[in-house]
Amino acid sequence: MSDNVRQPMLELINLRKYFPVKKGFFRRHVADVKAVDGVSFSLYEGETFGLVGESGCGKTTLIKNIVGALRPTSGQILFTDAGGQTHDIARADRERIEAIRRDIQMIFQDPFSSLNPRMTVQDIIGEPLLVNEGKGRRASRARVAELMELVGLNPELLRRYPHAFSGGQRQRIGIARALALDPKLLLADEPTSALDVSVQAQILNLFMRLQRELNLSYIFISHDLTVVQHISDRAAVMYVGHIVETAETERLYVSPKHPYTEALLSAVPYPHPDVKKKKVVLKGGAADPQLLPAGCPFHPRCPYVEALCSTRFPSLEEVTESQQHWSACHYADSLSLRGLDTLEESAGS
Amino acid sequence: MSFLRSADVGYRRFLMTDRILDIQNLKTYFHTQEGVIRAVDGVYLSVRRRKALGIVGESGCGKSITSLSVLQVIPSPGRIVDGRVLFYPEAESDRPVDLAQLKRHGRELRRIRGKDISLVFQEPMVALSPVYTVGNQIIEALRLHEPHSKRRARELAVEMLDKVGIPNPDVMVDRYTFELSGGMRQRALIAMALVCGPKLLIADEPTTAIDVTIQAQILDLIRSLQTDMDMSVMLITHDLGVIAEMVDDIVVMYLGKVVESGSLHDIFDRASHPYTVALQRSIPRFQRRGQPLEVIRGNVPDPYTRPQGCEFAERCPKAMNRCFQDKPAMAEVGDRHSAKCFLFTDEVESAPGREANVR
DSSP, rough: TTTTTTTEEEEEEEEEEEEEETTTTEEEEEEEEEEEEEEEEEOOTOOOEEEEETSSSSSHHHHHTTTTTOOOOEEEEEETTTTOEEEEEOOHHHHHHHHHHHEEEEOOSTTTTOOOTOOHHHHHHHHHHHHHOOOOHHHHHHHHHHHHTTTTOOOGGGGSSSGGSSSSHEEEEEEEHHHTOOOOOSESSSTTSOOOOOHHHHHHHHHHHHHHHTTTTTEEEEEEEHHHHHHEEEEEETTEEEEEEEEHHHHHHHSSSSHHHHHHHHHHHOTTTTTTOOOOOSOOOOTTTTSSSSSSTTTOOOOTOOOGGGTSSOOOOEOOSSSTTTEEETTTTTTOOOOOHHHHHTTTO | OOTOOOGGGHHHHHHHHEEEEEEEEEEEEEEETTTTEEEEEEEEEEEEETTTEEOOOOOOOOOOHHHHHHHHHOOTTEEEEEEEEEEOOOOOOOOOOGGGGGGGGHHHHHHHHHTTTTEEEEEEHHOOTSBBBBBHHHHHHHHHOOOHHHHHHOOOOOHHHTTTOSSSHHHHTSEEEEEEEEEEEEHHHHHHHTTTSSSSSEEESSTTSOOOOHHHHHHHHHHHHHHTTTEEEEESSSSSSHHHHHSEEEEEEEETEEEEEEEEEHHSSOOHHHHHHHHHSSSOOOOGTSOOHHHHOOOOOTTTOOOSSSSGGGGGGGGGGGGGOOOBBHHHHHHHHHHHSTTTOOBOOOOOOSGGGGG
């Protein structure tokens, strides 16, 4: 891997997004919901970065900041465009953000509510061209047909409305729309969660093919660890606003260095009856981002909790024995945690 | 009985071990302006006593409607048009109750609903009322079936909340459902379903809307309660991982029909029907990271038109000429393992019985 030589196309430095909680007659600012609390990572060209975590952990807030839909409370989002110029999205003005957005596009979870039912497929896919380049229906028709073909839709259907398409086809329409302006980076927020497994397979294959053909970079959000594992080069695990572990995907899954990652991996039901896993069933639910516990945010649920964990906050540190592998656990080096590899072996097949 | 064809005899004999629920040729249709939707179209399946049966399939295969048909809580305009739903409350030697024959709003069915057979739904926020406290809803379910005093019912409700792992049950009993987290709501719903000690629990995607770590807790809970309370379980899910962890027997459904049924290991190690095989191959697995996934070509056909031949033929990699003309019969492919495919039988599905009067 030549990652350390290459210049990252996207770099997040200590990004924070707090939502104020206001109470009382004067709408006094009483607390903050720390949805994203000091997140840093880099993304390289042509790479897929997977983001896993449970609902409410800040995954979606994080990518909304990247696309400029939310303004961060503090921190930097450095994006390098095709011309090699680096912009800080966190501080960019409206005009700049609109320019950058051509390079960064989003794909949404729900293919039913993310497409306007009153617009034809042609208008949906052509809308970015109309808004950004002033191209009307006639001017954009050839490009729309090309995009439809690219994502595996029959271009003859361009006058149809979204209701005429199945969930998987609608997700393809959403992808074609995102590709209309030749972006460099796609932010996919749970793009296959609403789909059946056989359709999910089609869409994942499409994502992988498009990446090869168009040299795209992805940030791929999912709560489904098997999906992230399949498609990502590197992955990060989030827990209430923090990245608790990040590494190359295989390393992360085979030898996790954070107890929360271990618990997540063991909680995923494995689709084979012979894999009898020793489950780490966590107590309670995820912490409330408004009332974070002192010390490590995960410590009330952690099976390996020590006295130190309830007092000192663990920062994301590189694990000594494993390179390019960061964990936010005081005991990352001493714990021996179970990953997926050991589970596969016990399957015996 | 005409549906007892020779090919099925071996499978049926196995099922003669103690069954609690036996669904025969169940048909639930939706008559709409646009036409008839055959959501459930001749389903046979059985739940063994104290065992768990999993129903797997993709959206639109009829798995949910099958489970809702058991207690006739089908959304309008759906209606059972044919078939039997035999329920054996105590032992199979007893005379069964045919739930499909009971009146939808009748007393007999209401007595069984929530008492002998309970349902747990996917969306706890939809299944629970926002204007009553958790306790109220559990107490209501309890007092509907058993003559407890209010105070005693409340005690039992608190006990049940404790059993399903809700912390501080004596406080939580007075909470409204919107004050609970997703996992806690699902637990409250399970508490409500189990408070009368049902013999059969029907769980329709009970963990689909829930995070994985919470899902692990809920699945653990259902499993331990199943043993503690001597329950049978019918679990409906699209997640083969959940199935692998939870059940003893599996039926795979496609377009309103059971296409394969067998034990857990039959389905995972010796999957026979091309649909089951394809379904399993489309799941991302660790060993094949980054490689293209195998896909099932095409889409589930629209609900108003049913193919003339085998339902899966259009998408099947092994389809032969006759698959497009005739519907295959359910064929035995192993001990207590059967598949509905011409690869294993030459027999054609028995002629549709009373179908003529449905159109």
